[in-house]
Amino acid sequence: MSLPDDTDELVSPATGRPLTKRGEATRRRLLEAAEGVFAEQGYHEASIVKITERAGIGLGTFYLYFDSKQSIFEALVIDLNRRVRHSMSEAMEGAGSRLEAERAGFAGFFRFTAEHPALYRVVREAEFVSPEVLRLHYTRIVEGYEAGLRAAQETGDVDRALDPETTAWALMGMGELIGMRFLLWERDASGTAPTELDPVIFAGMTRFIDNALAPRDTPKDDS
C-alpha cells in the first residue's frame, strides 16, 4: 500500500519534482476547495471542475498536483486527520490532571469538528472510496487515546480493569456520534453553525466518561 504520507516531501505527480513555494500554495488551495466541495456534495457528487473552479485554477492544473479524484480525497483525509490530532493535543496542553486533559482533548476534537464538518462527512464516505485511508484515520486517533489510557492506568487515574484498546475505540465512537448529532445536525437544523458543543451535552458526556474511566473501589466482575 502506498498511501500519501503526511511526512513525505510534496512532489508533483506529473514530473516528480518537489513543489515550489507557489506550487505548495496552489496545492493547499486545491485541498481547501476539495474540503468544501466534498463536505457539501459528497465524494460522488463532487467533480474535479467544481473543485478547480472553487480553487480558482484551471482544470488541467489539478493534475499537476494530484493524480486523481481519489488521490486528493486521500490527501484530504490525511490532512484533516493531522489537523484534528494537532487540535486535540494543543487543547490538552497545560491540563492539570489526567481527567482534565481528557476533557480538554474532547473539547478540541469537538471544536475542530464544528469548524470542519468535512471531517465527518468525508470520513464516513471513505469506506468505499479508500478503506485504507479510513482505517488509517481512525487508527491514528485511537492510538492516541489508547496511549493516554495506558499511562493513566499506571498512575491509577483510570480503572485498571478496563481494556485500553476497546475503551479507546468506545471513546472514538462516542465522540463521533455526539459530534454528528449535536454539532452537525444542529447546524443543519438551525442554519447557523454552532462553534461549540452545547454545555449541557458536553457536561452529560463528561459525566459519562468520568464514570466510565474512574477507578472503582470494588472492581466488578463482568462474567
Place this chain on the structure above:
Amino acid sequence: MSLPDDTDELVSPATGRPLTKRGEATRRRLLEAAEGVFAEQGYHEASIVKITERAGIGLGTFYLYFDSKQSIFEALVIDLNRRVRHSMSEAMEGAGSRLEAERAGFAGFFRFTAEHPALYRVVREAEFVSPEVLRLHYTRIVEGYEAGLRAAQETGDVDRALDPETTAWALMGMGELIGMRFLLWERDASGTAPTELDPVIFAGMTRFIDNALAPRDTPKDDS
C-alpha cells in the same frame, strides 16, 4: 418529506395498487439482493442491473416495486433498522436485571451487525444519499436506549446524574465503532466472518458501560 414507512401497506409505485402475495415476495427478493450488493460494492458502485440480476428478475421489473435507486436504498435502511431493533429487543427479553438487559441488547446488536454487514456500510454511506433516512435510523435506535435509560434511572439502576439523551447517543456511537473495528475489520482481515464479538472485547466493553452507567455513591460534580 415522504419517506417510505415500515408500517404503510406496500403498494406498487407504478400502479399504486397494493402488492399481491407474489408481489411481496418479489419485493423482498429485491431488498435482499440490494442488501448484498450495497454491502459489497457501496451505493454508487451498485447498479440496478446488478441488483436485479442477483434477485433473478428482469431489469424493468425493478421499477414496478421501487421508484428509484434511492428509493430502494431508503427502504433497505428502514428494513434493516426494523430488524436490528427487533433483534435487540428479542435479546433483551427475559433478562434478569436492567444491566443484564443492557448487555443482552448490545449482544443482539453485535450479532445482527456480524450477520448483516450491510447495516454499517449502507448507513455510513447514507449521509449524502438520503440524510433523512440516516437520521431516522439513528434516532429510532437511540430513542430505545433513551427510554431504557430513563426507566433505569427511576429505579435507581442507572446513575441519575447522566443525561439520558447524551448517554444514549454515546452508547450508539460506541456500539457502532466497536462493531466496525472488531467485527467488520476482522472479517476483512481474516477473510472469515466472525459471528460474534471476541469475548475479551465484549468484556472490556461491558466493563466500560457498567462503569459509565452505575450509580455512584458520591455523585461527581463535573463543573
Place this chain on the structure above:
Amino acid sequence: MSLPDDTDELVSPATGRPLTKRGEATRRRLLEAAEGVFAEQGYHEASIVKITERAGIGLGTFYLYFDSKQSIFEALVIDLNRRVRHSMSEAMEGAGSRLEAERAGFAGFFRFTAEHPALYRVVREAEFVSPEVLRLHYTRIVEGYEAGLRAAQETGDVDRALDPETTAWALMGMGELIGMRFLLWERDASGTAPTELDPVIFAGMTRFIDNALAPRDTPKDDS
C-alpha cells in the same frame, strides 16, 4: 488473443445474449457508419458520437453492440477483410485459365477497393490500433494468393523457381500501392470516385504480373 471472429455467433457484449434480427440490423448499421467515419476522418478523429449519429441511433446503444471504439474497429477490419476476399473469389469464378483467374482476382480486389476506400485507410492505420487484426487481415489474403501460386506451380502455369510465400506478399504489396495510387489518389484529385482501375494501368500491371509469374525456359540463377 481473443479477436472477434467472423464465424462466431454474434452476441451482445453487455448481456452475452445472441443478437435478435433487429439487433443484427442495428449492429450492421453501426459497422456501416463506422466504415464511413473511419475512412473519412481516421481512427483518432473519429468519435463514437459521430458514428452513432451517422447510424441514427443513441450514443448509449453503441455499447450494447461493441465493447469499445477499438472493438468496432477490429470488427470492421475483419468484416472488410471477409468481404474483399469474397469479392475476389467471386471474380475468379469461371476464369478459363490460371492466369485469367489471377487477373480476375486482382480486378475484384480493385473493384472492392474503389467502392470501399475504408479498406485502405482503416488498414493502414491499424498498425498502432490493433496490430493483431492488421496481421490477420494481410495474412488471410496472402494465404489465398499463396495457395493459388502453389497449385499453379504444380500445373506448370507458374514459374517453379519462385518462392510462393515471398511472391504472395509481393503481389499483395503491389495491389495495395497500385490501388492507393491509381484509385484513391485519383478519387481525391478529381473529386469523383473512379469505380475501376484505368485500363492502361491495369494492362501495365497485368503485363508486370504475367512476366513475373510465367515459367521461364531457362530458369535464371539469381545467386
Place this chain on the structure above:
Amino acid sequence: MSLPDDTDELVSPATGRPLTKRGEATRRRLLEAAEGVFAEQGYHEASIVKITERAGIGLGTFYLYFDSKQSIFEALVIDLNRRVRHSMSEAMEGAGSRLEAERAGFAGFFRFTAEHPALYRVVREAEFVSPEVLRLHYTRIVEGYEAGLRAAQETGDVDRALDPETTAWALMGMGELIGMRFLLWERDASGTAPTELDPVIFAGMTRFIDNALAPRDTPKDDS
C-alpha cells in the same frame, strides 16, 4: 501547401531567424527523439513531452524548432525519405549491370528499413496526419524507380512493353510489404532486430523482379 522542404535553410519558426550551429544540433536531437517515439508509440500516442524528454531538452524549447506536433512529423517523414533515397543510391553505385543496380537498390532499401523501423510505421500512419507529405514520400521514391526503368528500357535491359509508372508503383508496394512482413514482423516476433532480409526471401524477391522486368523474346499480348 507549404510543406517543410529539405532544401530550405533551417529557420526558427518562432523568430524566423536562421539556426545557429547549436540550434541545428538541438533540432536534430529532436528529430531523432521523434523518430524513436513515433516508431514505438505511433503518432497519436506520442506526446511532445515524451519527445522532449527523450531529447533531453525542455518542453517549451520544442516550439523554438517546430511549429506543432504535425510539423515535426512532416519534417521527420521528409528527413527519412531523404535518407532512404540516399541509402539506395549509395548501394547502387558501382553496380555492374542494370539488374545488379536494381538488386542493390532494393538491398539498400531493406537495410534502411531494418535500421529505421520508423520509416514504415510513420509513413503508414501519415494518411490522416498529413496526406501531402505521405504522397511526397512515395512519389519521390517512385520517381527514382521510374527514371531507372525508362533508362533501362532504352538500353533494352528491361521489357519495353512495361508501363514505367505502373511498374515503379508495383515495385514500391512490393518492397513495402516484403519489408513489413519479413523485417518488421520478424523483429517483433523474435524480439531481436534483423539487420538484413533473410537470404531466401531476398532471393525469391529477386527472382520475381528479374522475371517481371526481363525483356521477353515474344512480347506478350495482354488484351
Place this chain on the structure above:
DNA sequence: AATGAATGAGTATTCATTCAT
C-alpha cells in the same frame, strides 16, 4: 535562448430510467 507551469477543449464510457412489446 530556454524553460515548465498553467490552460481548457475534447471524448470514451457508464448507468438510471423509460416504454414498446
Place this chain on the structure above:
DNA sequence: GATGAATGAATACTCATTCAT
C-alpha cells in the same frame, strides 16, 4: 405483470500549446 433494448446526461482525465520568467 414482466421484460430488456434504447437512451443521453454527466464526468474524469490527457495533452498540444502558450507565455511569464
